[in-house]
Amino acid sequence: MNNGTDKSWPPHVGIVALEIYFPSQYVDQTELEEFDGVSGGKYTIGLGQSKMGFCSDREDINSLCLTVVKNLMEKHNIGYEKIGRIEVGTETILDKSKSVKSVLMQLFEASGNTDIEGVDTTNACYGGTAALFNSLSWVESSAWDGRYALVVAGDIAVYASGAARPTGGAGAVAMLVGPNAPLVIERGLRASHSAHVYDFYKPDLESEFPRVDGKLSIQCYLSSLDKCYKRFSEKAKAKNSETISLESFDGILFHSPYCKLVQKSLARLLLNDAISLPEADVKSKYSDLESIRSVKLEDTYFDRDVETKVVSSSKKIFEGKTKPSLHLANQVGNMYTPSVYGGLVSYLASKTEAQLVDNRVCVFSYGSGLQASMYSIRICKANGQLTKLLGGISDVNSRLDSRKKIQPALFEKTMTLRQEVHHKAPYVPVEPVADFFPGTYYLESVDDMHRRKYTRKMK
Numbered sequence: 329m330n331n332g333t334d335k336s337w338p339p340h341v342g343i344v345a346l347e348i349y350f351p352s353q354y355v356d357q358t359e360l361e362e363f364d365g366v367s368g369g370k371y372t373i374g375l376g377q378s379k380m381g382f383c384s385d386r387e388d389i390n391s392l393c394l395t396v397v398k399n400l401m402e403k404h405n406i407g408y409e410k411i412g413r414i415e416v417g418t419e420t421i422l423d424k425s426k427s428v429k430s431v432l433m434q435l436f437e438a439s440g441n442t443d444i445e446g447v448d449t450t451n452a453c454y455g456g457t458a459a460l461f462n463s464l465s466w467v468e469s470s471a472w473d474g475r476y477a478l479v480v481a482g483d484i485a486v487y488a489s490g491a492a493r494p495t496g497g498a499g500a501v502a503m504l505v506g507p508n509a510p511l512v513i514e515r516g517l518r519a520s521h522s523a524h525v526y527d528f529y530k531p532d533l534e535s536e537f538p539r540v541d542g543k544l545s546i547q548c549y550l551s552s553l554d555k556c557y558k559r560f561s562e563k564a565k566a567k568n569s570e571t572i573s574l575e576s577f578d579g580i581l582f583h584s585p586y587c588k589l590v591q592k593s594l595a596r597l598l599l600n601d602a603i604s605l606p607e608a609d610v611k612s613k614y615s616d617l618e619s620i621r622s623v624k625l626e627d628t629y630f631d632r633d634v635e636t637k638v639v640s641s642s643k644k645i646f647e648g649k650t651k652p653s654l655h656l657a658n659q660v661g662n663m664y665t666p667s668v669y670g671g672l673v674s675y676l677a678s679k680t681e682a683q684l685v686d687n688r689v690c691v692f693s694y695g696s697g698l699q700a701s702m703y704s705i706r707i708c709k710a711n712g713q714l715t716k717l718l719g720g721i722s723d724v725n726s727r728l729d730s731r732k733k734i735q736p737a738l739f740e741k742t743m744t745l746r747q748e749v750h751h752k753a754p755y756v757p758v759e760p761v762a763d764f765f766p767g768t769y770y771l772e773s774v775d776d777m778h779r780r781k782y783t784r785k786m787k
């Protein structure tokens with residue numbers, strides 16, 4: 329391994345292993361439609377959501393991250409001394425000073441490894457991508473000492489009751505970053521867009537709920553997608569003389585606030601292609617889109633005619649390249665920072681190793697406020713590492729299926745309890761832990777100094 333003194337960059341830097349955690353309980357979106365008194369199909373068809381994972385008073389951002397890191401380290405048998413950096417991306421803020429990263433250090437105590445860089449990063453759903461980029465930079469820097477970086481993205485996504493509530497969710501992803509990885513992040517090929525907007529933000533530090541301007545947040549998401557795709561295409565042209573289009577990728581993954589927006593986003597990339605590709609290409613490949621080549625992207629965020637046309641034209645591409653990445657998003661909901669990485673897990677879990685090798689995957693990450701990026705991943709065998717990576721996530725679908733369904737009335741009661749006890753100290757949680765997955769950390773108590781203590785459920 330490069331010990332950091334070599335001037336050349338380490339090869340194939342990317343994701344070596346990954347793990348996902350989501351709560352063992354969910355509310356069914358059809359039952360929630362009925363309970364909320366909205367028209368049947370609004371959440372399931374209109375938003376494209378089937379189930380929503382949620383946490384009781386037993387879980388918080390620290391416990392989610394403890395669980396996912398411990399499970400990753402155990403599954404892949406990684407020694408704690410092998411980690412040199414930890415980056416946590418989250419917008420679930422329990423403490424304005426003490427980082428989640430520092431809480432994770434309790435897992436490292438027995439190893440004696442305290443020489444670990446990195447802290448937490450926050451910008452809505454984007455923090456996990458910032459954490460990933462920071463970790464890739466560390467591995468490619470003069471400060472790298474040959475050890476792995478650990479990227480953790482976790483959130484509890486809860487909204488006040490109303491239109492946004494069915495777009496909640498919860499979960500955490502941990503990713504081991506290093507050289508010679510099976511999921512290689514393409515070097516020198518990233519595009520970002522950042523701007524100052526109040527589309528979704530959390531100014532009330534006493535509450536878990538965001539302030540959200542739903543329509544503005546959708547417009548910001550779609551306009552960021554347009555900008556990132558254009559810049560990514562320009563960079564690919566400059567770097568490799570490559571013309572980017574939907575055909576450039578085997579998989580196209582998005583941050584998923586709700587699945588319907590992702591389908592519209594894939595369609596929007598087709599609209600971008602129809603506008604930017606040479607006329608002859610559009611004529612031969614997408615003749616039905618010739619009539620909308622002259623539209624201005626910024627006039628079309630809520631243009632129903634254009635949307636219907638591109639959604640219909642891109643249906644096959646969506647089903648092949650994007651839908652497989654939406655299983656966790658559909659079954660758990662928006663997990664905020666881990667959402668797009670849940671997309672990566674779903675995509676990987678939907679195919680065999682042979683189908684995945686040599687795939688090129690496009691990733692779009694969005695965080696309100698706003699910050700967005702597009703980058704790409706090349707999948708390779710990496711000397712057996714891909715087999716190990718896939719083995720680690722092979723239980724995802726059985727875990728999803730073994731969750732417990734909770735009635736909407738009890739879900740509402742749990743949301744109210746979380747609201748009442750958020751930041752309460754001292755506090756001893758009251759909800760049961762019997763149905764937690766084995767290996768789940770949960771909150772045991774909060775003392776009168778707001779210090780939190782966690783226990784792990786073993787069986």
Ligand code: ACO
Nearest residue numbers: 367368369370373374375491492495542543545546549585
């Ligand atoms: N059957 C089928 N579809 C239906 C039905 C029904 N019975 N009823 C409504 N719908 C459709 C609507 O036509 C609409 O479709 P469209 O999006 O194609 O127009 C869709 O369901 C949603 O219904 P609306 O009434 O338009 O929207 P609503 O007031 O329910 O709010 C919103 C939806 C804005 C997404 C809300 O849930 C929200 O604010 N969520 C949080 C913000 C968010 O996720 N933003 C995205 C990016 S930022 C982020 O990641 C947090």
